[in-house]
Amino acid sequence: MNRFSYVRAAGVAEAVREGSARQVRFLAGGTNLVDLMKENVERPQRLVDINRLPLHKIDDLEGGGLRLGALVTNADTAYDPRVERRYPLLASAILAGASPQLRNAATNGGNLNQRTRCYYFYDPATACNKRQPGSGCGAIGGVNRIHAILGASDQCIATHPSDMCVALAALDAQVRVTGPDADRVIAFSEYHRLPGDQPWRDNDLRPGELVTAIDLPAEDFSSHYTYLKLRDRLSYAFALVSVAVAMRLDGERITEVRVALGGVAHKPWRSPVAESGLAGEKASQANFLAAAHVLTEGAVGQGGNDFKIELARRAIVRALKQAANGTPQSQTDKRVF
């Protein structure tokens, strides 16, 4: 790990002031940042410890939503009785990720801002446009079993590793941000970005900006939902493909559905066309399969991850069935029904 200076911010204003300098990183749970520093991928000159900021609460919002403080841990969020009861899709996705130890330390803001687990990004001996702009991409033409099939560019095929964010995308959450200029609210679909020709930018945050909270809208989809995660081992592994579904039904007909994919792109992947195509239709295998094809339109394999295209389609159909049937995937009993 490189040497760095450390300051503990007493308030949000101080954190933003300190965080606006170059080569500075905010430290929350540290579960990803400290690891990246050990690998010499991150080499900050200064850490601003934000753990003492007053962002540790989950509050009810007027009108029925919920505000998740940026420093609430992933575990405390998943087991909050309001989240368990009203946003079981979010609780399920959080508990599908990482390990209990990591979820006890990792925070909500940190979950959004964690970096890709692309092997080439993590290995400074290899080329990576995300780590070192202009150096190339080792994953293209390399070992790419875990990489993106949607929205990738010729400069980066990394995926966003979060499970929590896939559920937040399906729930149409909003990210509250403060910074040197003004406070902003960013729609979840606009928060993370595709790599394009600037793969070093993971999200829409500007220098010095700090996530303060994540707002969940009142519409909670608590009766028809699922988080289906497929991976190389049954627990404590990143998704090869994951699917979050949030659905509302009127009898056999779908009134509204949201489908977000994880493990397949640089951000949680949604398709407004696929979702609106299902609205008003019967919850049937044929309609689900059609939606799966729309969602994966334009999917491109890189060799090692070609299997993900068909896997994603099957996972989408299965997840839509689970949601429609009101039988969400258990994160303990890993059998997929």
Next chain:
Amino acid sequence: MDTRVFGGTSQAGAAQSSEAIGISLVINGRRRDFVIEPWVTLLDLLREQEHLTGTKKGCDHGQCGACTVLVDGKRINSCLALAVARDGAQVTTIEGLACEGLAEGHGLHPLQQAFVDHDALQCGYCTPGQICSAQGLINEGHARSRDEVRESMSGNLCRCGAYTNIAAAVMEVLEKADTR
């Protein structure tokens, strides 16, 4: 107050630099004060400065769970925690759990005894982390069934593959704790 900085060969024991910061922790029930550099992990502080070598350095990347300790009663990977950011915390290591067992007259902590009774280890390297993790699991109170215990212990790898017996040992203590 017992303020000590050890000179040594590791990062944790490096001589004090201008970046060093004063912190205090309660480790296994005793208040300890340190002046440490911000890059010292909680794991290195426990092992190199406190000589509490029960907590193991396995992968040093939060992937194996051998470094699991309890911080304010919650299990975390001490390898990914910067000690400065945990200023003021209560830390319990395997040595602290063992002392609890002695104090209660068991000789061993109930989890230690259950691991022995169920033959829940071979080489033993992952065991301190497994036991601290299991205590965290019991404190959390979410896992009840064997499937839930297995899922909730997935952050602790055992390369000897003693998982079946680890689950049995944890189940036994969990069931006793439930009926208490």
